[in-house]
Amino acid sequence: xxxxxxxxxxxxxxxxxxxxxxxxxxxxxxxxxxxxxxxxxxxxxxxxxxxxxxxxxxxxxxxxxxxxxxxxxxxxxxxxxxxxxxxxxxxxxxxxxxxxxxxxxxxxxxxxxxxxxxxxxxxxxxxxxxxxxxxxxxxxxxxxxxxxxxxxxxxxxxxxxxxxxxxxxxxxxxxxxxxxxxxxxxxxxxxxxxxxxxxxxxxxxxxxxxxxxxxxxxxxxxxxxxxxxxxxxxxxxxxxxxxxxxxxxxxxxxxxxxxxxxxxxxxxxxxxxxxxxxxxxxxxxxxxxxxxxxxxxxxxxxxxxxxxxxxxxxxxxxxxxxxxxxxxxxx
Amino acid sequence: xxxxxxxxxxxxxxxxxxxxxxxxxxxxxxxxxxxxxxxxxxxxxxxxxxxxxxxxxxxxxxxxxxxxxxxxxxxxxxxxxxxxxxxxxxxxxxxxxxxxxxxxxxxxxxxxxxxxxxxxxxxxxxxxxxxxxxxxxxxxxxxxxxxxxxxxxxxxxxxxxxxxxxxxxxxxxxxxxxxxxxxxxxxxxxxxxxxxxxxxxxxxxxxxxxxxxxxxxxxxxxxxxxxxxxxxxxx
Numbered sequence: 328x329x330x331x332x333x334x335x336x337x338x339x340x341x342x343x344x345x346x347x348x349x350x351x352x353x354x355x356x357x358x359x360x361x362x363x364x365x366x367x368x369x370x371x372x373x374x375x376x377x378x379x380x381x382x383x384x385x386x387x388x389x390x391x392x393x394x395x396x397x398x399x400x401x402x403x404x405x406x407x408x409x410x411x412x413x414x415x416x417x418x419x420x421x422x423x424x425x426x427x428x429x430x431x432x433x434x435x436x437x438x439x440x441x442x443x444x445x446x447x448x449x450x451x452x453x454x455x456x457x458x459x460x461x462x463x464x465x466x467x468x469x470x471x472x473x474x475x476x477x478x479x480x481x482x483x484x485x486x487x488x489x490x491x492x493x494x495x496x497x498x499x500x501x502x503x504x505x506x507x508x509x510x511x512x513x514x515x516x517x518x519x520x521x522x523x524x525x526x527x528x529x530x531x532x533x534x535x536x537x538x539x540x541x542x543x544x545x546x547x548x549x550x551x552x553x554x555x556x557x558x559x560x561x562x563x564x565x566x567x568x569x570x571x572x573x574x575x576x577x578x579x580x581x582x583x584x585x586x587x588x589x590x591x592x593x594x595x596x597x598x599x600x601x602x603x604x605x606x607x608x609x610x611x612x613x614x615x616x617x618x619x620x621x622x623x624x625x626x627x628x629x630x631x632x633x634x635x636x637x638x639x640x641x642x643x644x645x646x647x648x649x650x651x652x653x654x655x656x657x658x
Numbered sequence: 659x660x661x662x663x664x665x666x667x668x669x670x671x672x673x674x675x676x677x678x679x680x681x682x683x684x685x686x687x688x689x690x691x692x693x694x695x696x697x698x699x700x701x702x703x704x705x706x707x708x709x710x711x712x713x714x715x716x717x718x719x720x721x722x723x724x725x726x727x728x729x730x731x732x733x734x735x736x737x738x739x740x741x742x743x744x745x746x747x748x749x750x751x752x753x754x755x756x757x758x759x760x761x762x763x764x765x766x767x768x769x770x771x772x773x774x775x776x777x778x779x780x781x782x783x784x785x786x787x788x789x790x791x792x793x794x795x796x797x798x799x800x801x802x803x804x805x806x807x808x809x810x811x812x813x814x815x816x817x818x819x820x821x822x823x824x825x826x827x828x829x830x831x832x833x834x835x836x837x838x839x840x841x842x843x844x845x846x847x848x849x850x851x852x853x854x855x856x857x858x859x860x861x862x863x864x865x866x867x868x869x870x871x872x873x874x875x876x877x878x879x880x881x882x883x884x885x886x887x888x889x890x891x892x893x
Contacts, residue, residue, distance in 0.1 A: 516759045519752055523745035530743040533706060534807050535731035535761030 348594075352499055356492060365491035371604035372498040373560045376505060377577065378584035378596035380552035383509050386591050387518060388542040389525030390439075393447045394454030395553050396577035401457055402428040402554025403561035403572045404468055410562075411477035418481065421558040428554020429547045431457065439542050442528070451578070458573035473568030480562045494563050501559065502597060505552050509593050512548075517541060580604075583627050589637025598638055659684040659843050660705070660735075660811050665713035667700055667867075674700040675711065675867045682811065687837060687844045689858035689875065691851075693887055697867040698847045699740060702813045705845075706730055706737045718810065731761050736809025740816045740847075742796035744787035750774070750799055751783040754806040761807030770806065776839065777802040777832075793820065805836070811843040812836075818848055826850070830857050851879055863887070 355368055377399060384390045406424030409415045415423065438449040461468045468474065480488035480497065487493045512518045523531045524538045532538050557577075561567050581600070588599020603623060611619035634641035660682040667675040675697045682688050690698050703709040707727035715723045722730055745753050754770045774780040777798040782791060791799060797817050804812055814833070818826050830853060837844055848854050854861050855875040863871040863878050865887040871878040878884055 516755065516765070519748060520756045520760060522747050523753075523756055526746045527743060529708070529727075530745050530803075531756060531760075532727040533708075533731055533737060533739075533743075534757035534803055535728050536756060537726075537728045537760075 344594075352503075355495065362491045365495050367605060367608055368601070369491065369494045369498050369563060370560075370608075371601040372495070372502050373556050373563070374580055374584055374604050375597040375600035376498070376502045376556035376559075377553055378581040378588070378600040379502065379505055379509060379593070380549045380556070381581040382585040382590040382593075382596040383512075383552070384545055384549040385585070386525065387512065387521035388538075388545045389442075389528070390542060390546065391443070391447045392450045392549070393578055393582075394450035394452075395549075395581055396573050396575060397450070397454035397457040398428040398432065398550040398553035399557035399560075399577045400454075400461060400569070400573035401431045402557030403567055404461060404474070405554070406558030407474050407477040407561045407567055408467065411474070416481065417478050417562055418483070420478075421555060421562065424558030424561075425551040425553075425555035428557065429551040431554075432546050432550035435546065436543055439539055439546065454573065454578060458569050461569040461573060468569070469567075471569060473566060473571070475566045477565075478562070479565055480559075489563075498556075498559055498563075501555065505555075506593050506597065508548075513593065521545060583623055585637075587627055587630050587637055589639030589641075589643075591636065592639040592643075595637050595639035602638070659686075659718065660845075661714075661716040662705070663714040663716070665701075665704060665711045665715060667697075667704055667709055667711045673867050675704065675864075677713070678864070678867070678869050679713075680862050680869060680872055682843060682845060684810075684843050685841070686860060687833075687846065687858045689854035689861035690845055690847045690864070691849070691854060691861050691878070691884075692864035695866075696864040696887075698864055699815055700867075701864065702737060702815050702845075702847065705813060706735055728760070731807050731809075732763070734808065734810035735813070736761075736804035736807045736811070737813035738797070738800035738804055738815055738817055740819070742793070742800045744791070744796060744799055744803075746788040748787055749784050750779060750787050750791070750802075753787050753799060753803055757803045757806035758808075773802050773805050776836070777805075794825070801836070805840060809842065811845065814844060814846040816847050816849070818850065818853060826853065833857065851875075855879070 355365060377395060381392055381395050384392055402424035405427035406420040409423055410417050410420035435450060435453050438446055441449055462471050480494060482488065486496070488497050513522070520531055520536045521541055524536065524541065528538050557572065561572070580603070581596070584600035584603050585596035586599070587603050588597065589595030603626070606626065607619060607623055611622040615622060630637065663679050665675055665678045666673070678701065690701065692698050700709060704711045705715060707725060707730040711723070713723070714721060717730070717733060717735060720733070722733065725733070745756060748756065751770060751774070754773060755765065758770060759765050771780070774783050779795055779798050779802060782795060785791065787799060801814070801817065818829055821829055833844065833846070834857070836842060846857065858875055860873065861875045861878045862869055863881070863884050865883070870883045870887060871881040
């Protein structure tokens, strides 16, 4: 088995897209959009990271998760607890939160023998178990009352990461790093095999691919990513309770974001999350203050009907059309 | 090279294979014959590791009965499926790359080119496997993938099915070429008696999951049990 990359040299369109994205990413700082807007962007980027971790699992291995809230919540609680109770620095606690989320995913490894809806439902069940554990283990987690007294993000090299600007730059950087990791895996031989496993698992096993092992690694990595974003979010918002940290929206929103943006691409889930979150907060909430999520359902349904491959697939298709080339499936 | 001892498979109350025993020496082209439902594909599934049997399967002197599918492929058991199973989201070349890297443990682009050329699908190398290939090209891709694993034994499940006689003859010559070029041992499932007679030095016949004949093609096709199984006589 080899993880040797197929090719890491970016093409010209990829380079242009990268520079454009960088400019878009720093624009809110350069143009000083204000604390409220930056706060919304931080939350949307947390969702983007979670969407990326969900899409990684779905795209590389074909595993559809209905339970990413479990990893998000475990990461959040683990980071908050080790920083508050053990006094570990937040910069150590956050990756540790991701690691604990990965460890929690080990208990889910038996579900990898399931496929399709059975896997999805099994993961959903696991997520409920972790929410109940967080509620019942009150002596550790604070129970239903939650946790409030734990450190916020620190100041590093003079940059206060707990400020809106600092949080934005930190979460944006972590999203970028994980997107880079995702791209590297996708382009490696392992990534090519994982893309094949998603739709043709027997065909890969019969040529020597240990599909269970590769899927297990992707589950652990996806859990780590989700756990890190759960941890970052916990330190950004400063409070945790089981119904929030393990809430169903942390399972559903990344799915909506990834499908809306195009889950088979790397940029799709990120763009989808930012678009969906800002639409929800700025448009849907103003139109329907209570039950505004219904508009997300409408938007997603329309999107699936007119562009089943999401924004990325739609835009890619438009770009490819004049040349008559291969349909755009990856960014 | 390959030895089966008292291999049996049951699916619930149905005996798919019952005490099947035979050996395949290195370098042989063996025909696996039998009416529909005789257990030929189940036998391939059992040898390749998709189905766990009772009994014993030895490959290259090693008991592989408990080995999973992917490990048997790495040991050198390659196979094709009756209905081609390409890796749908990959190009033809990527299909072979995955087979080579994970099955043979090395990435040798030149060998991939060689296999693509031999299987005459080089012109489709960078095309999507699932959407751009006709059925016969998909069958060639099936064999190409199996070859990329560097198999010692190649199990071919009805690769000649659906071909008209001229195309079947040419494909048969191709199989002979592969046999010589890659030093393969081949087990082929095929219904056509003439093809088996021309291609194989030996044939085994299954009926209702039991091995009912084993010998040269001439011998087995004259065997009264084989004639009876093909003419619908009760077993």
